[in-house]
Amino acid sequence: MYTLGEFIIENRDRFSYSTEALLRLFSSIKLASKAIHKEVNKAGLTEELIGSSGFTNIQGENQQKLDDFAHRAFIESFKSRNVVCGIASEESKDFIVIKGEQENFFKNQCIVLIDPLDGSSNIDVNVSIGTIFSVYMRKSSIQMNLTIEDFLQKGNKQILAGYIIYGSSTILVYSIGNGVHGFTLDPSVGTFYLSHSNLRFPNAERIYSINEGNYAKFSNGIRRFIRYCQEQKDNRPYTARYIGSLVGDFHRNLIQGGIYIYPKTASSPEGKLRLLYECNPMAFLAEEAGGKASNGKKRILDIKPTKLHQRTPFFCGPIGMVTKLEEFMINYE
Numbered sequence: 001m002y003t004l005g006e007f008i009i010e011n012r013d014r015f016s017y018s019t020e021a022l023l024r025l026f027s028s029i030k031l032a033s034k035a036i037h038k039e040v041n042k043a044g045l046t047e048e049l050i051g052s053s054g055f056t057n058i059q060g061e062n063q064q065k066l067d068d069f070a071h072r073a074f075i076e077s078f079k080s081r082n083v084v085c086g087i088a089s090e091e092s093k094d095f096i097v098i099k100g101e102q103e104n105f106f107k108n109q110c111i112v113l114i115d116p117l118d119g120s121s122n123i124d125v126n127v128s129i130g131t132i133f134s135v136y137m138r139k140s141s142i143q144m145n146l147t148i149e150d151f152l153q154k155g156n157k158q159i160l161a162g163y164i165i166y167g168s169s170t171i172l173v174y175s176i177g178n179g180v181h182g183f184t185l186d187p188s189v190g191t192f193y194l195s196h197s198n199l200r201f202p203n204a205e206r207i208y209s210i211n212e213g214n215y216a217k218f219s220n221g222i223r224r225f226i227r228y229c230q231e232q233k234d235n236r237p238y239t240a241r242y243i244g245s246l247v248g249d250f251h252r253n254l255i256q257g258g259i260y261i262y263p264k265t266a267s268s269p270e271g272k273l274r275l276l277y278e279c280n281p282m283a284f285l286a287e288e289a290g291g292k293a294s295n296g297k298k299r300i301l302d303i304k305p306t307k308l309h310q311r312t313p314f315f316c317g318p319i320g321m322v323t324k325l326e327e328f329m330i331n332y333e
């Protein structure tokens with residue numbers, strides 16, 4: 001029974017920044033995720049957190065009540081812990097500055113990017129949803145105001161990334177650059193215990209995950225790759241699994257061996273997923289787990305973001321599967 005707190009302390013030497021900062025970050029993340037876990041588990045019983053909030057977010061998407069609850073839970077939790085100076089959230093148009101207490105000002109040097117509630121379309125139907133988080137060090141001097149460049153850093157500058165899956169159990173998975181580790185919440189005690197140490201994509205290539213309903217809108221390369229996955233040859237056909245929550249699909253593919261595919265389509269020419277809140281943290285975890293993440297041409301972690309809510313095509317999974325897909329895209333685009 002190894003707790004997340006104990007694990008962080010024992011592995012603190014692997015973190016290139018202060019242990020205190022790491023503990024404060026996790027204290028915020030644990031608290032907010034437990035609040036969401038609690039709400040998610042009673043959502044079926046209450047109207048308070050089911051359905052639309054009545055607002056549309058910056059991406060033009062219908063915001064659910066739980067999107068808003070999760071956004072506020074994480075902001076409040078980070079605000080009060082003297083470690084974060086700025087947060088950019090999928091649910092907020094601009095970045096949010098956290099001033100912090102004057103005497104602790106120098107401690108607040110972390111930048112957080114977050115998708116507070118991933119898989120919104122699954123909230124009302126009792127299917128796995130998640131939170132995705134990503135942490136950087138601020139670039140600007142602490143004497144100056146934060147700038148947009150503090151948030152538009154390449155994914156390879158992440159110092160911490162992870163997700164929480166609110167599924168049949170609530171699991172927190174993270175990496176500080178020394179492998180990927182998962183902790184399952186025991187709700188009776190309110191503690192996360194180590195359940196998946198050193199997660200790595202298995203060698204087996206088993207699953208492909210794509211919203212195949214968009215088939216007619218895909219490029220030739222993607223269509224050919226789908227047909228390749230379905231071919232009866234070697235160890236194929238692969239099994240198709242698609243939840244519609246990136247966190248859920250990624251988590252299953254990481255454990256069972258599969259590729260996640262969200263290409264650009266005729267109606268979303270830049271893809272759907274958000275580089276900063278979704279793709280970079282998942283790419284960081286994928287690489288730490290021995291996998292690969294690409295936009296079809298380039299490593300996700302090497303893309304220089306130009307705007308907060310930037311979207312990108314996203315292909316992520318075991319190295320062999322992602323490389324194969326890239327070949328199809330080059331050969332048949």
Ligand code: AHG
Pocket residue numbers: 061090115117118119120121211244245246247249272
């Ligand atoms: P979010 O709920 O944060 O907006 O993210 C939804 C994302 C991602 O989680 C999921 O894999 C994808 O959108 C599903 O999109 P489609 O419904 O177009 O397949």
Ligand code: MN
Pocket residue numbers: 115117118119246278
């Ligand atoms: Mn999302």
Ligand code: MN
Pocket residue numbers: 067090115116117118119120
């Ligand atoms: Mn979201």
